Every structure is written in structure tokens, then in C-alpha cells.
Amino acid sequence: MSKIAIVTDSTAYIPKDLRKQHNITMVPLNVIFGDEAFQEEKEITTEAFYAKMKETEQLPTTSQPAIGLFEETFQKLADDHDQIIVITLSSGISGTHQTALAAGNMTGDVEVHVFDSEVSCMIQGFYVLSAAKMAKQGYKARAILDHLYEMKNHIRAYFMADDLNHLHRGGRLNGAQLFVGSLLQIKPVLHFDNKVIVPYEKVRTEKKALAKICSLLDQDAKDGAPLDIAVIHANRPEKAEEIAEKLRTKYPNATVYISYFGPVIGTHLGEGSLGIGWVDSTFS
Ligand code: MYR
Structure with a gap:
């Protein structure tokens, strides 16, 4: 074999x-x-x-x-x-x-x-x-x-950078050239599209960005689908735990993990950044 x-x-x-x-x-x-x-x-x-x-x-x-x-x-x-x-x-x-x-x-x-x-x-x-x-x-x-x-x-991933200047400086923010000036002031929801990072939706605050990501998660989880969910944080364990607890209560069929943005990704997103991703657990 x-x-x-x-x-x-x-x-x-x-x-x-x-x-x-x-x-x-x-x-x-x-x-x-x-x-x-x-x-x-x-x-x-x-x-x-x-x-x-x-x-x-x-x-x-x-x-x-x-x-x-x-x-x-x-x-x-x-x-x-x-x-x-x-x-x-x-x-x-x-x-x-x-x-x-x-x-x-x-x-x-x-x-x-x-x-x-x-x-x-x-x-x-x-x-x-x-x-x-x-x-x-x-x-x-x-x-x-x-x-x-x-x-x-069957995989989804959304995230937000605490300070978009890090991503911009490292040349890893695509599709946003026209809006860069205004984007850098806000906290858009980001995701990968065709392998590169692009803004998914422009929202002003972290609270609104998290609410948007949670509504996207809800579309996939609402029928009780078993999901593996990862809450990812850049040196913000308490915030990640708070989000994970809410998700565990709301989606009892899901397995919620807490993970982290380590040095390499933390360099490009900045401390305080957050992300949530999930996969249908029948595929994981
Ligand atoms: C290198 O130098 O080759 C590494 C470059 C890494 C760029 C990282 C950009 C941010 C990625 C965020 C991923 C979030 C996933 C949920």
C-alpha cells in the first residue's frame, strides 16, 4: 500500500x-x-x-x-x-x-x-x-x-484587519485600488476571491463587520447543518472566546474552534484582527 x-x-x-x-x-x-x-x-x-x-x-x-x-x-x-x-x-x-x-x-x-x-x-x-x-x-x-x-x-472564510494599512503596505489588498483612500479609514469585511484578498462588504465598524460575517454564517448553519467553525484572532483571546461562546450556544450542532493569526499573517493583518471561517463537517 x-x-x-x-x-x-x-x-x-x-x-x-x-x-x-x-x-x-x-x-x-x-x-x-x-x-x-x-x-x-x-x-x-x-x-x-x-x-x-x-x-x-x-x-x-x-x-x-x-x-x-x-x-x-x-x-x-x-x-x-x-x-x-x-x-x-x-x-x-x-x-x-x-x-x-x-x-x-x-x-x-x-x-x-x-x-x-x-x-x-x-x-x-x-x-x-x-x-x-x-x-x-x-x-x-x-x-x-x-x-x-x-x-x-463548502469552505467559507471572512475576516477583518484591525488596520488595513498593514495589508495595503504589504501589497496584499486587491480590487480596492479605487477605494483605498476611503477603505483605509474603515473596517471592511474581507475574503478571498480567486486566490486574492478583496473587500467583501464595506462597513465602518468592527461590530458591523462581525454582524455581517455572522449573518453569512447563519445562512449556512440555520438548518442545523453540522459545521466546523474557526474563530481566529490576532492576540485577542478574550474576544475570540466571547464570539466562540455565542456561536456554540446558537449552533449546538457545530464544533467551534479558537485559532490564531500567528507572526506571518499577523504582520499583514495587524494585532486585534479577527476572522471566522467554516466548513460543512461532513467534508472535514
Ligand atoms: C509571504 O511573505 O510569502 C507570506 C505572505 C502572507 C500574506 C498574508 C495576507 C493576509 C492573509 C489573511 C488570511 C486570513 C484567513 C482567514
Whole structure:
């Protein structure tokens, strides 16, 4: 039977113990303060990152993993796997996907499939966990990939940046050129459209943005559909817990997780940002 390894990048923010439990290999992206680069999670924790953000004047930047890191990872996995499925953050916001593809083409002893999640964070994590469970159950790579493509129709993710200047500065805010001046003053609901981040709806306040996201969730959850929901926060655990509690009470059939925007995504969204994503749990 062919043995399949599941690899993802650090921006899925799947906690270490969960990765270990599901045999998931993680390749980290980097966050850079001045001339110091840190591999997220391995060299800088999320807590240390937000603390450092507060005390540094120069804002951090980010970079994709070096191709050598992917090659080395694939080479090691090739010792006891025949195929590798790599699930990356959206190729529209990072070169990570292209780099994984290039590394996969250079690794001879194992077949590497690279899947573009077209999103990031715990929503990307939903794909990763689903793939890992299927791999453990002995599904073939083709069946796992088909399932991941089908899942795309059942996944939603909306978020808001505490300060849109971060996204704008990093060149990750699309479709908003005409409105940028006015958008930067408000808190629009954002989402991914065709792999890039675009405003979904222009609202002025966080309260209205959250209400909009919750009304979108309600459309999918109101008939009692079992959903996996992730509430994601950038160093705002209390707010995330408050939202999660409300969702647990309102949707008893849903499983509500709390996750976080780690250093790389936190660099582009800013501290205080929030997101909510969900998937029909029959697909997760
Ligand atoms: C790189 O340097 O390659 C990484 C760039 C990451 C850009 C992140 C932009 C924000 C993504 C928000 C995702 C929210 C998902 C719910």
C-alpha cells in the first residue's frame, strides 16, 4: 500500500500536538524584523512576535520558505513515503505554493502533489486535517486530492484587519485600488476571491463587520447543518472566546474552534484582527 505524507506550511497554524497526532509535517515561513529573520513557531512564538511588534518602530515583513527547506523536507519524507501531498496558503498572496511546486519537481524519489488552499490559517488547516485523516485511513492520493477540491465548494472564510494599512503596505489588498483612500479609514469585511484578498462588504465598524460575517454564517448553519467553525484572532483571546461562546450556544450542532493569526499573517493583518471561517463537517 502506498504511504502518503501530508505537509503544510506554518500559516495553517495547526498546533504542534495536533500535527504530531495526525502525522503532519510543517514547513515554516519567515517573519523579518530589520535584518533578523525568524522561522515562525520554530524561532519566534506568536506571543513573542506580538510583544516585539509593540516595541519595534520598523514594522516586520515576511518571506516564503527557502526552496531548500522544502527539498530537504521532501527528501526526508521520501525515505518512508511514496507520495507527498503539500497544502499551502493561497498562491495569490505568497510564493510558497510556487516554491513547493518547484521543490517537488526537483525531488526524484517521491511523487509530490501541491494543493493550493486559496486561503490561509485554520481554514487551510481544515483541508490539512481532512487530508491527514484520509491518508491514515489508507485512501489513495488521487482520492484525497479529489476530496480537497470538492471541499473548496463548502469552505467559507471572512475576516477583518484591525488596520488595513498593514495589508495595503504589504501589497496584499486587491480590487480596492479605487477605494483605498476611503477603505483605509474603515473596517471592511474581507475574503478571498480567486486566490486574492478583496473587500467583501464595506462597513465602518468592527461590530458591523462581525454582524455581517455572522449573518453569512447563519445562512449556512440555520438548518442545523453540522459545521466546523474557526474563530481566529490576532492576540485577542478574550474576544475570540466571547464570539466562540455565542456561536456554540446558537449552533449546538457545530464544533467551534479558537485559532490564531500567528507572526506571518499577523504582520499583514495587524494585532486585534479577527476572522471566522467554516466548513460543512461532513467534508472535514
Ligand atoms: C509571504 O511573505 O510569502 C507570506 C505572505 C502572507 C500574506 C498574508 C495576507 C493576509 C492573509 C489573511 C488570511 C486570513 C484567513 C482567514
